[in-house]
Amino acid sequence: MFYSKKHLLVLLMVLAVILVMAGCNAKPSEEVGNKVIKVGTSGRYHPFTFMNKEGKLDGFEIDVWNEIGRRIGYDVEYNTAEFSGLFGMLDAGKIDTIANQITITEQRKEKYLFPVPYVYSGAQLIVKKGNDDIKSLEDLKGKKVGVSLGSNYEQLIREYDINNEIEVITYEDFVGSLQDVSIGRIDAVVNDKLAGVINIKESGLDLQLGGNTVHPLENSFPFVNSEENKELVENINKAIEEMREDGTLAEISNKWFDLDVTSK
16 A cells, blocks of 8 residues: 555654653653652751762761662652651652651551661750750740751650640751750750751750650651552561661661661
8 A cells, every 4th residue: 555745744743743642651760761769858957868068968868768779679869858848749749758867656657658767766855055954845844945847856845735835946957946056046956866966066066965865766768658659668678677687777877977876
């Protein structure tokens, strides 16, 4: 059968439209044959996740996820945003999980899937150096207390403060909250003990820990609860356990903290 030039032109146009539509429907990971996992992080929580001197994303979380990705066969794509917006991005499907020292809570477990914990720590009060009057949650009554906006630390204080006796001040930037304590704008900060110890040491601010930890923490990576993610979380579980058993987690922890925070 012979076609005229007009018929051939029409056929070529139809074929071009089909190819364009196919390209639009394909995901980037499908085009190159790689599996990609999108990890959200603030990049503003040193030394867990931050921008280094070369302007590249760095930190404990990044090293952990690079190794997890290698072991489960995924390329890791990092997406940075304010911490308070990360869960919204997760719920909207813009990212697959969050790497920002996310604490496992009963409330979060009702909505998200979590792999096994990779960090064990505690909620800690941080106060101005020389202030020995604040050592417990009870001591925060009548005080101004800084917390990261949308964090489990904010939730911890609000759940404890049933009579609204604590003035909660929220921050996007952890270091900013520490600076405000050091100059007396607020009375204390509640955050991760390890982050407190390291940032007090490296910042040179006149700060100290207020008493012992006020609440134990187990941290992991939240995933939207779906059948598809259940298999992925199981693979991540396996990778984390292997990293713990072969010493990789401890090695990464010691690189950043000079101690192992990955085991109880």
